[in-house]
Amino acid sequence: MGTFTEDGQYIPRQIVEDDLGDIDLDHAYDSTLVEVEEGKIVEGTVVRVDKDEVLLDIGYKSEGVIPARELSIRNDVDPSEVVSLGDRIEALVVTKEDKDGRLILSKKRAQYERAWGTIEKIKEEDGVVKGPVIEVVKGGLILDIGLRGFLPASLVELRRVRDLQPYVGRELEAKIIELDKNRNNVVLSRRAWLEETQREQREAFLDNLKPGERRKGVVSSVVNFGAFVDLGGMDGLIHVSELSWKHVDHPSSVVSVGDEVEVEVLEVDLERERISLSLKATQQDPWQEFASTHRVGELVYGRVTKLVPFGAFVQVGDGIEGLVHISEMSAHHVDLPEQVVTPGEELWVKIIDLDLQRRRISLSIKQAAEGGEVAAEYQEHFGEHAYDDEGNYIGGGTEPEAEVAAEVVEASEGQQAWAEYYAEGEAGTTAVAEDGTEYEYVEVIEEVVEVVDADAEAADAGSGDAEGAEVVDEA
Known part of the structure; x- marks a missing residue:
């Protein structure tokens, strides 16, 4: 073997005397040559490093050429980062003689062949591989474990990682979960290793x-x-x-x-x-909080959020909705809720039932019009002088009904807009308020008292004895 100068120049060994003895020169020359077969792994010394290839002296009649792409399993690497002059490395014979008569070798394929044996043994023993992350690819990472091992993003940590870039350069340990030499496929799982160790x-x-x-x-x-x-x-x-x-x-x-x-x-x-x-x-249960600060009979201010065939839902607090049944909308008979209210309308309602266990509130527009005690949060809005000792609204000389009709309170102006509700209420079904409360639609038979003019009836019937009222049932 020759030597290298300080600047890296290779100097072949010189023959200083004839020491062949009885062997002729041609025979002696052939005996020093390495047998080269495609697919065989050979060992040699790096004698030249260029930007696109490396020359390797394996003892053959000419140096072998390792193209840059055949140096490493990493993509787009500088040959000088992989090998140096004088390094002893292994390479696999790819082509014994190409069209230019060159011997083509591959360092990464030799590394690949050696690694497969090791990887298969580790897989059989349920062992762990270790290597640096060399690349981020679609769906995961590539580890250098002697060959390219694929680590899916979902298996990098115990939970899925969205940004994989910080892992490049880090050395990771992982279990082998899939191995297929024919397809050159190695799938790893760091999560399996973490789960085992943790x-x-x-x-x-x-x-x-x-x-x-x-x-x-x-x-x-x-x-x-x-x-x-x-x-x-x-x-x-x-x-x-x-x-x-x-x-x-x-x-x-x-x-x-x-x-x-x-x-x-x-x-x-x-x-x-x-x-x-x-x-x-x-967090504070809004229903519990509402129930602790309100009681049946109080007047509260709310916003109509949804109409259903049997009434209207009214938001009376943050996350709190109650139902105004159609029978509680007006003193007169109402066929459809939209005859009285519209979504988005703000109005006073009276609490007529509060069921904390079932998380339901029954409200009444009809009874609110009759007046009553106003909830504490609204009393502060008007001032203490506007209420009597029992909390009833007196409004400084104005009738409570007039104030109710004016709808002067704007307590719900800043509340969040409500999304569409799940289902429209129909007879025999349920309607769901935005807060998740279910209300069942039940038809109610109203008793409407119709006052009959006694004199008119007497004239029609020919009698002056009719008096009082006739009860008419309306559905």
């Missing part, structure tokens, strides 16, 4: 987590059916029904990825390692 930690975490506890966490993912929260060891699910006391169209309207939240633990499933969480359990 199983004891997870078991301890779940054992220490009790229903009813409140924990702080970070929203890690938002899906159609809820939101996942990282509790610092495992993810728990807040189902969409547990995000808010109000109706939620989509979880993204309540929380976003990265939000810090306080949640209450509802359930811990040790067998399936699942944690059920609630966000609304940490």
Whole structure:
């Protein structure tokens, strides 16, 4: 073998004397040549490094050429970053002689062949591979484990990672979950490795987590059916029904990825390692709050949110809706709710029933017109002088009915607009208010007292004895 100068120039070994003995020169020359066959792995010394290829002395009649693309499993690398002059490396013979008479070699294919044996053994033993992340591709990462191992994005961490770029250059450990040499396919899972190494930690975490506890966490993912929260060891699910006391169209309207939240633990499933969480359990129940500050008989101000065949829903608080049955809309008979009110209209209503357990409020426009005690939050609006000792509105000399008709209170102007409701109420069905309360449609037979003019009746009937009133049943 020759030597290298300080500037990297290769100097072949010189023959200083005839030491062949009885062997002729041609035979001696042939005996020093390496046998080369396509697909065979050979070893040699790097004698030249260019930007597009590397020359390798393997003891053949000419140096072998390793194209830049055949140096590494990494794409678009500089040959000088992979090998240096004098390095002893292995290469696989790709072509014994190309059209230009060159011996074409591949370092990465030799590395690939060596690695497969190791990888197959690790897979059989259910072992772990380790390598740097060299590339981000569609759907995941590429690891250099002697060959290109694919790590899907969903298997990088215990939860899905959206930004994979920060992983480039990091050395990761992973389990082999799929191996196919014919397709050159190696699929890895870091999550499987993490789950295995963290199983004891997870078991301890779940054992220490009790229903009813409140924990702080970070929203890690938002899906159609809820939101996942990282509790610092495992993810728990807040189902969409547990995000808010109000109706939620989509979880993204309540929380976003990265939000810090306080949640209450509802359930811990040790067998399936699942944690059920609630966000609304940490918040004031608007129904409980409303029930504690209001009572039957009070007047409250609200906004009509929806009309159904049997009445109208009126929002009387944040997340609180009550039903004005059609029979409570007016003192006279009403065929359709739209004859009395329209969606968006604001008006006074009286609370005639408050069922906290079933989360239902019955309201009356008809009885509100008769006056009564106004709820405390509206008394502050008018001032103490406008009410008597019992809380009834006196309005400084004006009739309460006049003030009601004027609708001077604007308590709900800044409240959130309501979305479309789920279903229109029909006879025999239920209607759902925005706050989730269901009201069943029941036909009510009203007793309407029709006053008959006694003199007119006497004239028609030929008698002057008729008096009083006739009761007429109307559906």
